[in-house]
Amino acid sequence: MPRPETPDLAALRPRLPSPLVPADDERFARHGVRLLLKRDDLIHPELAGNKWRKLAPNLRAAAASGRRTLLTFGGAYSNHLRATAAAGRLLGFATVGVVRGEELAGRPLNPSLARCAADGMRLCFVDRAAYRRKSEPEVVAAVLGRAGLEPDAVYVVPEGGSNALAARGCAELGRELRGVAGTVAVACGTGGTLAGLAAGLGSGQRAVGFPVLRGDFLEREIRELQQAAFGGPVGDWRLDGRFHFGGFARTTPALDAFAEEFGERHGLRVERLYVAKMLYGLTALAEEGAFRPGTTVAAVITGQPEPSQPELSEPERSEPEPSEPEPSEPERSEPEPSEPETPQPEPPQPSSR
Ligand SMILES: Cc1ncc(COP(=O)(O)O)c(C=O)c1O
Numbered sequence: 599m600p601r602p603e604t605p606d607l608a609a610l611r612p613r614l615p616s617p618l619v620p621a622d623d624e625r626f627a628r629h630g631v632r633l634l635l636k637r638d639d640l641i642h643p644e645l646a647g648n649k650w651r652k653l654a655p656n657l658r659a660a661a662a663s664g665r666r667t668l669l670t671f672g673g674a675y676s677n678h679l680r681a682t683a684a685a686g687r688l689l690g691f692a693t694v695g696v697v698r699g700e701e702l703a704g705r706p707l708n709p710s711l712a713r714c715a716a717d718g719m720r721l722c723f724v725d726r727a728a729y730r731r732k733s734e735p736e737v738v739a740a741v742l743g744r745a746g747l748e749p750d751a752v753y754v755v756p757e758g759g760s761n762a763l764a765a766r767g768c769a770e771l772g773r774e775l776r777g778v779a780g781t782v783a784v785a786c787g788t789g790g791t792l793a794g795l796a797a798g799l800g801s802g803q804r805a806v807g808f809p810v811l812r813g814d815f816l817e818r819e820i821r822e823l824q825q826a827a828f829g830g831p832v833g834d835w836r837l838d839g840r841f842h843f844g845g846f847a848r849t850t851p852a853l854d855a856f857a858e859e860f861g862e863r864h865g866l867r868v869e870r871l872y873v874a875k876m877l878y879g880l881t882a883l884a885e886e887g888a889f890r891p892g893t894t895v896a897a898v899i900t901g902q903p904e905p906s907q908p909e910l911s912e913p914e915r916s917e918p919e920p921s922e923p924e925p926s927e928p929e930r931s932e933p934e935p936s937e938p939e940t941p942q943p944e945p946p947q948p949s950s951r
Pocket residue numbers: 647648677678758760785786787788789790791792869872873900901902
């Protein structure tokens with residue numbers, strides 16, 4: 599297929615600004631709080647939510663640099679890998695996915711990786727030690743060598759798609775929400791979405807991020823991303839680390855039940871790895887009386903569930919490790935489930951009515 603010179607993102611007809619819809623929910627209403635849902639999941643069927651916001655500026659930069667191959671990183675169920683593969687197919691980029699876990703190379707692909715492969719992504723499995731060092735130039739060079747690629751032809755997107763361009767892309771989300779809500783809630787993996795969202799909000803508005811990974815690395819990384827993207831700290835934001843439910847891709851019956859019920863109540867399919875935890879946390883905050891009566895809060899629906907997303911409740915809960923984003927430094931590492939786990943405080947529970 600001939601590759602177009604400049605990818606025409608507009609031809610993909612993204613739904614921007616994304617819809618902002620009121621959600622009638624008595625768990626908020628009884629505290630005098632109005633809830634809005636920012637439906638970024640409706641931006642594009644294949645590049646939904648923060649994937650569009652983070653990838654679009656990188657795709658433009660790749661095209662401007664004349665590089666026609668995208669190389670990026672992710673775990674076996676990475677939403678970001680799938681989105682990059684889809685972007686490649688839609689816009690005529692070749693794509694290479696560096697996947698954590700050498701042992702996966704000999705196994706049938708799971709549905710998520712099968713989707714990447716069907717979209718034309720070349721999958722390159724690396725061992726966990728090399729994966730942890732994936733931002734080091736020698737590791738990238740080794741992967742390029744293995745794939746027979748010239749460095750000059752390749753545009754490298756970091757894991758989770760979070761770099762300075764991505765954060766600037768997410769600032770547009772904040773600008774779309776200017777003046778409409780006092781607090782805006784978003785789920786955090788690498789923190790790129792929150793870094794940009796906070797930068798785009800107007801004065802008097804605050805962003806609250808709900809990390810889905812355990813660990814206290816995120817605040818520093820968000821500050822670093824803001825430094826790279828905007829030259830320094832910007833916007834009013836904070837993290838609430840109580841709602842990770844044990845870490846990436848972990849869940850509990852209470853979270854599952856909440857997500858199911860929230861989806862039915864508000865007519866959306868709730869993405870479970872990120873969005874469910876944010877909605878649970880935000881609802882718990884409302885019930886704790888964290889918002890003054892008369893406040894409006896907006897929840898950003900950053901993605902949609904994939905048919906291939908693992909069912910989190912039973913066997914997949916014992917996935918050996920989180921799939922994405924991969925902690926890159928020791929203190930970010932989530933313990934293997936086989937290690938004795940530090941007892942986690944139960945997150946505060948929102949009521950079901
Ligand atoms: C649906 C969804 N929401 C939120 C996030 C977190 O985004 P970030 O890594 O920018 O914090 C991700 C991760 O990419 C995601 O897939």
